Amino acid sequence: MHRRVPVTRIRDPEGETEPDSAGEAADGRTESLPSPTEPSEGPPAPAELAGWEGEGGAVPAAAPEAVEKTEELPDYKDRWLRAEAELQNYRRRAQRELELSARAAEESVLLELIATVDDLERALNSAIEAGAPESWFKGVSLVVQRVLAYLERQGVSAVDPIGKPFDPAYHDAILEIDSPEGVAPGTVMQVALKGYRRGDRALRVARVVVSRAQDRA
Incomplete structure (x- = not known):
């Protein structure tokens, strides 16, 4: 800050006061001059910045808390990778369980239709033996x-x-x-209940009669 310095006015013999060239302007306004004993504002002295530098002018070392948090970063990354892997595994399991549930529901309906076909085929065999009308036989055959x-x-x-x-x-x-x-031996000789497959999986296994080796007395 600047401190005002009193300005001495010089009165001439005619009674007019002339402004001091160093302290008063021509329009009568007084200018403030800095005091030689008070330092003016400006950039800090080098001595004031000495505390911000380490030995040899180097930047001071980081605080212990910052070093500790930096060392914890790899641990956080490892935890994140593990959590991401567990999430992916969960998604795959959920998708697989959903597909299995959908397939089980479909196969349940298909098995009901297969059981219906079994009943209709038995009805056709009985109709042939009983001499049912041909129109009835053709109608049931069309449904099958x-x-x-x-x-x-x-x-x-x-x-x-x-x-x-x-x-x-x-x-x-x-x-x-x-x-x-x-x-x-081990050859299928008769079929008691017809079997069905879907793709490479058995939808319903066939009940069969199998040959075996003859007993030799």
């Missing part, structure tokens, strides 16, 4: 064909295992009989 066509569009097909080796993935043996001559 329509249902089988729908099952085929859904990827479902009947399994015909007669004469083929027994496969536990698609067959359920309910009875064993002695193998006829020329037939290898």
Whole structure:
């Protein structure tokens, strides 16, 4: 800050006061001059900045708290990566469970349709034996064909295992009989309940009669 210095006015013999050239302007306004004993405002002295520099003018070392937080960054990153991996695994499990639930619901409906086909086929066999009218026989046969066509569009097909080796993935043996001559043991001889598959999975296993090796006395 500047301090005003009193200005001495000089009165001439005629009674007029002339302004001092250093303290008063020509228009009568008084100017303030800085005091030689009071320092003026300006940039801080180098001595005032000495506390901000380290030895040799280097920047002072970081605070211990900042160093500790910097060391914790890799740990936070590792935790984030683990959490991201767990989230991805959860999403995959949820998607897989959703697909399995949807497939189970579809297969439940398909099995009901297959059971309906079984009943209609039994009705057709009984109608043939009982001599039912041909119109009735054709009508029921048309319904069976329509249902089988729908099952085929859904990827479902009947399994015909007669004469083929027994496969536990698609067959359920309910009875064993002695193998006829020329037939290898473990061959499917009869079908008690038709089986169905969807893709490479068994939708319903076939109940079959399997040949076995003959007992040699």
